[in-house]
Amino acid sequence: MSTARPRRPVPPSGLIIVDKPAGWTSHDVVGKMRGIAGTRKVGHAGTLDPMATGVLVVGVEKATRLLGHLALTEKVYEATMRLGVSTNTDDAEGEVTAVTPADHVGEQDVRRGIEALTGEIMQVPPQVSAIKVNGERAYKRARAGEEVELAARPVTIYAFEVTGLRREGQAVDVDATITCSSGTYIRALARDLGGSLGVGGHLTRLRRTRVGPYALESARTLDDLAKECVILPMAEAVAAAFPRRDVTEEEARLVAHGGRLASAGLGPGPVGVFAPDGTLLALVEERGGAARPLAVFVS
Incomplete structure (x- = not known):
């Protein structure tokens, strides 16, 4: 009598729109989705840092071949930037490197700084990023104590809208909604906004609400997907994008x-x-x- 276990059916090719939780890497999500979907052929488009939440587009089976093209679409984020505190990663996961009172910074100052960061700009990526320098990831060199020289790259900030401003002691928290091109680092925007105001800054919250045509409204949590793995068929995904x-x-x-x-x-x-x-x-x-x-x- 055969003891071979029955093979799981191959899932249909398509996209899964995941609402990534905080604390997970994009690679962690791919690993989890391999188990949920029952296939090793899983990848993602547009990496999100562990602290970020929101839309992560995951491809299954043949749809993994779409991902490199989907990554070139525009993205929308909701962010909170703290002015007056700098970190070595330009976000809240790094070590504080400088604290400068920002209690004199007003809303008009912030809006002027944002105006200069809107449109086609040249952006220097964060020291701690996945960009390769001489074949090695920048974050590995930075974490080894090396000062990494990263070249500025062209990105486009289509919209940079202030949605809230709060004072936290001598720091200022700015809430914003940002629509931008692929390759934009929102934590670099926080760093550069604070730098332009002379007080430094870093990113404390980031939620991606849209990648191209795929919005948060159609995203599902990993818990939801474990109960029902909803896959957007490839034909629909391509027609939308x-x-x-x-x-x-x-x-x-x-x-x-x-x-x-x-x-x-x-x-x-x-x-x-x-x-x-x-x-x-x-x-x-x-x-x-x-x-x-x-x-x-x-x-």
Whole structure:
């Protein structure tokens, strides 16, 4: 008599919108979701620091191939920044490096500082970040006591709105909602806002409320997902995130084998290609008059 355990069915390919809890790394969430979904093929788009909560887009099975493209979308955060206290990580998880009275800083001062940090800006990432310097993560070098030189990078702050301002002793807490491009460090904004006001600053709270079209309203906690693992089908996920192109049967056969299509003028970013029956075929990129596959999902 066979004692082999029955194999779990492979879950459908798609996205899971997780409301990440505080204290978990994004990798921790992926590990938990592997157990919940019953597959090793799980990844995430757009890392959240352990102290942050909110929307983390997780891909399952073939949808892991979407994640690198989803990470290039805009994001929305709710944040609290404390002015008057600096840390070595630019957030509340680091060690305090300086305390400067900020009780003279008023709302108009804060708004002027925010105005200078809105639009297309050059941002120096935090010393403690995952950016590689000579092949090694910056945070490893920083935690070893090394002063890390990180180059400024272009990011776009589409909106930076103050939603509250409170005085905490000689410090000032600023609540804000920020809409920004991928690659933006909100803790660097807190650092730079405080720096521009001469008092220093760091991030004390961060909640991501949207990644591209995926909002907090559709996110589920890990406890909820353990009870019911809701997976957004790939076709729906792609249709929500990218321009859609419906093709003929002949074009569908070409795309399914990695062939190129003529450009349809749908823009430089990824475009979702769908067969006549609505099946998702591929993501393509339009360049030089042709649409070339970035990822093909059928064969």
